[in-house]
Amino acid sequence: MSAALVLSPDASPALKVQGLRKRFEGAASDVWSNISFEVPKGQRLAIIGGNGAGKSTLLRCCMRLIDTEAGDIHFGGRCVTALKGRALSQARSRVGFVFQKHNLVPRLxxxxxxxxxxMARCHNPQLWFQGWASQRQRQDALACLDQVGLAHLAKQRSDELSGGQSQRVAIARALMQQPEMIFADEPVASLDPQAGEDVMQVFSALAQQQGLTFVFVTHHLEHAVHYADRIIGLQGGKLALDAPAKDLDVQQLRSMYG
Structure with missing residues (x-):
């Protein structure tokens, strides 16, 4: 693995959002409004908040999977708010998205x-099946599996994996994109405590050792404190918390759920 990324003070942030506002059709009020923050390259950022606070919505809006009513989104200094079609797909390819559901193809x-x-970067039919892929492509995929500790399971069917293993394969799949950022939406919500710890350790190691920017939504306050450099919190439709994780503890974070 490569050394952690060292940035110059004037480097563009990996992610920058300015004045975001979101309201769903038919709703009486905004989910949240005037949301602004920056994420420096290589930072691990946790997003917390109560049910309905709009955490997952915010993450999806940052990825441009959902459009906002106002505001701008920048990836590495480039505004992606108005991008469409191929240009938007190319911008999204810079971000690996890991969902709560692992979304693996069971029989493959x-x-x-x-x-x-x-295929996020190159729609090549060779990537549909391992038998069609080139030796270099298979080697790259094996290297991604090695980074999450599962290279020895490369030939196994994905429906034979445990929940924790499935999520680590989903992380390896995201790494195959060669992303600059990884977004994860409650990535351990469906896992038992030990499997959840294993998955968070994988994410944290990737961020620290490879300089990947890691933004994750979580209800596990212990994970926010232990695996993030910084925590932001949504409450009452606003950005109510933005502080270094080292300055916070679980008890303080529980006030976000009152």
């Missing part, structure tokens, strides 16, 4: 599922 091998991640 672990290696094939990881190869699918490469």
């Amino acid at each position: 091998s672990v290696l094939t599922n990881v190869l699918h991640g490469g």
